[in-house]
Amino acid sequence: xxxxxxxxxxxxxxxxxxxxxxxxxxxxxxxxxxxxxxxxxxxxxxxxxxxxxxxxxxxxxxxxxxxxxxxxxxxxxxxxxxxxxxxxxxxxxxxxxxxxxxxxxxxxxxxxxxxxxxxxxxxxxxxxxxxxxxxxxxxxxxxxxxxxxxxxxxxxxxxxxxxxxxxxxxxxxxxxxxxxxxxxxxxxxxxxxxxxxxxxxxxxxxxxxxxxxxxxxxxxxxxxxxxxxxxxxxxxxxxxxxxxxxxxxxxxxxxxxxxxxxxxxxxxxxxxxxxxxxxxxxxxxxxxxxxxxxxxxxxxxxxxxxxxxxxxxxxxxxxxxxxxxxxxxxxxxxxxxxxxxxxxxxxxxxxxxxxxxxxxxxxxxxxxxxxxxxxxxxxxxxxxxxxxxxxxxxxxxxxxxxxxxxxxxxxxxxxxxxxxxxxxxxxxxxxxxxxxxxxxxxxxxxxxxxxxxxxxxxxxxxxxxxxxxxxxxxxxxxxxxxxxxxxxxxxxxx
Numbered sequence: 001x002x003x004x005x006x007x008x009x010x011x012x013x014x015x016x017x018x019x020x021x022x023x024x025x026x027x028x029x030x031x032x033x034x035x036x037x038x039x040x041x042x043x044x045x046x047x048x049x050x051x052x053x054x055x056x057x058x059x060x061x062x063x064x065x066x067x068x069x070x071x072x073x074x075x076x077x078x079x080x081x082x083x084x085x086x087x088x089x090x091x092x093x094x095x096x097x098x099x100x101x102x103x104x105x106x107x108x109x110x111x112x113x114x115x116x117x118x119x120x121x122x123x124x125x126x127x128x129x130x131x132x133x134x135x136x137x138x139x140x141x142x143x144x145x146x147x148x149x150x151x152x153x154x155x156x157x158x159x160x161x162x163x164x165x166x167x168x169x170x171x172x173x174x175x176x177x178x179x180x181x182x183x184x185x186x187x188x189x190x191x192x193x194x195x196x197x198x199x200x201x202x203x204x205x206x207x208x209x210x211x212x213x214x215x216x217x218x219x220x221x222x223x224x225x226x227x228x229x230x231x232x233x234x235x236x237x238x239x240x241x242x243x244x245x246x247x248x249x250x251x252x253x254x255x256x257x258x259x260x261x262x263x264x265x266x267x268x269x270x271x272x273x274x275x276x277x278x279x280x281x282x283x284x285x286x287x288x289x290x291x292x293x294x295x296x297x298x299x300x301x302x303x304x305x306x307x308x309x310x311x312x313x314x315x316x317x318x319x320x321x322x323x324x325x326x327x328x329x330x331x332x333x334x335x336x337x338x339x340x341x342x343x344x345x346x347x348x349x350x351x352x353x354x355x356x357x358x359x360x361x362x363x364x365x366x367x368x369x370x371x372x373x374x375x376x377x378x379x380x381x382x383x384x385x386x387x388x389x390x391x392x393x394x395x396x397x398x399x400x401x402x403x404x405x406x407x408x409x410x411x412x413x414x415x416x417x418x419x420x421x422x423x424x425x426x427x428x429x430x431x432x433x434x435x436x437x438x439x440x441x442x443x444x445x446x447x448x449x450x451x452x453x454x455x456x457x458x459x460x461x462x463x464x465x466x467x468x469x470x471x472x473x474x475x476x477x478x479x480x481x482x483x484x485x486x487x488x489x490x491x492x493x494x
Contacts, residue, residue, distance in 0.1 A: 020100070025049040027061040027106060039084035056081050058484035069097050069106065088112075098382070131332040138239035146223070149441050151175060160217065160240045180206045181215075194223060195231050204241065212237065216245040281316045288313045315317040323353055323389065327486050339468075341490045342384060344375045344421060347411055349402060351388045358396050362408070369413040376490030377421045379468040384487065387461040387472060388412070391425040391483050394458070398481070400430035416489075420470060424478075432481055 011018060017034040021027050030045045038045075038053050046405070051057040056079075069075055074096045081091050090113040094217045098107045103395040140157025144150075152170045161168065161178055168174060176184055183205045194201040201221045209215050221236025292309045295301045348368055359366050377384075395410045407428035411432050415422045416461035458472075465485060 014109075017108075019045075019108050019110070020105045021050060021108070022103070022105060023063070023066050025051070025057060025059060027052070027263075034110070037083075037112065038081075053083075054079065054081075055088070061309065063427075066094055066106065069095060070104075073097060081110070098205050116248060142175070142221075142236050142238065144221075144234045144236070145232075146234055147160040152399065157238050160238060161215070162213075167210070167222040178207045180208065194221075201236070204245075214242075215240060216242045276330045281320045284316050285320075288316070319353075320440060322350065325350075337340065339378070339380055342377050342379050342381045343385070344414060344423065344487070345370050346379050347381055347385050348388065348414070348423070352383055352412075355392050355396070358393075359410070362396055362400055363405070364396060364399055365409040367409065369411065371414045371416045371421075375414050375416075377487040378490055379470070379487055383464045383468055383483075387464055387485055388423070390458065390461045391485070395425065395429065395481075399427060402429060417486075420488055421490075422487045423487065424475070424482055425485070426478065426480045429481055432474070434476070437476065440474070441472075 012031045014033050017037040018031040019027055019034055020029040026049045027045050034045065035041060040052065045052065045213055049057065050062065074094070076092065076094050078090060078092055080088050082088055088486075092111045092113050094109040094111075135225050140160050141154040143152045143156055149172055150170070151172045151174070153174070154169070155165045158165055158168045158492040168178075179187065183203075187203055187205060190199075190201055190203045193199040200222075201219075203219055205217050206218055207215045207217050218241045219237045221234050222231040223231035224235070225231050254310060288309045292306055292313070295306050295309070338370055348370075352366060352368065355366070381439055392410060392412075399408050399410070409428045411424075411426045413424045413426070415424065441458050463473045465487075469488045472483065472485050475484050
């Protein structure tokens with residue numbers, strides 16, 4: 001076998017696809033490897049050009065490529081090629097220019113890029129698995145081209161709103177229309193913050209479903225940015241949390257009922273004293289009114305004496321009104337008490353007024369010490385009074401039956417600190433062991449006998465303090481039993 005025959009034999013036995021083509025891209029010669037790789041027989045291949053296997057083949061592009069190869073001699077490129085059945089695959093093409101029987105031809109060795117094909121296959125499988133997971137989990141996906149305004153939604157995104165894929169079109173305006181207007185205004189604000197400051201984009205939108213039902217949908221997203229930080233695309237998810245939101249509303253209602261019950265329970269302990277506190281002033285009012293009426297009926301009545309009685313009537317009426325107002329505030333069942341600036345000194349005075357009879361019945365001294373600075377704080381008067389009443393009631397309970405009279409005292413002291421206004425409620429009762437102190441803020445934990453307490457007082461007080469933007473804690477470093485309520489400063493405090 002001469003060298004020409006050996007070359008021909010090697011050409012046909014090569015496992016890779018080999019082909020020769022001319023300057024127009026017409027296929028001149030192929031081997032068996034080409035037939036196996038592309039599925040065309042040799043006769044069919046020789047009737048065609050490179051467009052048979054290369055879907056991007058254009059004669060003008062090929063001519064420029066031919067001239068480039070004449071200068072460089074060799075080239076190695078990757079390309080998506082097409083088999084006879086129409087399927088595409090990725091291949092590596094090594095090219096060179098040869099001279100055969102006086103003709104300049106392009107010689108190509110084509111190898112299937114199996115590693116890339118495997119990677120593409122794995123990627124597709126991963127994407128399919130990811131899509132299935134999102135579908136099963138009910139997570140909708142959206143994709144927004146910020147620069148063009150185009151926006152697309154997954155089928156799950158549409159199904160969350162009760163639509164099929166053909167009923168709800170893609171586009172930013174579709175998103176705008178399904179979200180309740182006031183919520184979408186907040187969404188635009190959150191998007192601006194995300195684009196400008198990088199703030200995580202996460203918002204709950206109320207949306208109208210196809211049937212008109214209001215849904216609560218949690219929307220998250222993240223912008224893709226160019227090197228200069230400019231966002232050009234945003235990808236996001238949408239999750240229906242309507243059921244979770246409903247359960248949260250039920251939990252909030254239950255919690256509010258528990259708060260209201262605790263308020264009533266705290267006032268129930270004072271009921272006898274409150275009745276006494278109101279009854280005494282009413283008796284005084286009645287007596288003063290009778291004396292004033294009798295004096296007025298005289299031909300010559302004492303104006304100074306009458307003025308004194310009227311002044312007492314006014315002060316006593318104010319005291320009754322104060323007790324009634326405090327009772328009304330504390331028994332009001334509201335989900336969210338109004339937040340604002342509160343005169344803390346007045347609230348403490350009201351709590352003392354309501355506790356006066358219980359304190360007297362148990363012979364407990366009560367002292368109020370106000371801070372030199374302005375004692376105004378930020379919060380809800382109702383909630384602050386609730387916390388303080390719980391603390392005072394607990395202090396009275398711990399002091400009942402104390403044999404040493406010098407220990408029967410409660411002290412409420414306010415102090416201004418840079419971190420807030422501190423209200424310290426101390427008493428001379430027995431110290432609280434660490435084992436109890438570490439658990440007494442837990443719901444339903446109590447050391448009282450059955451029927452004397454629910455174990456919710458301190459837990460609810462702790463929760464209310466957090467709602468007020470402050471905190472309630474037990475001061476283990478104090479010499480006496482001391483609870484501290486920290487509240488935010490009032491707007492005018494310095």
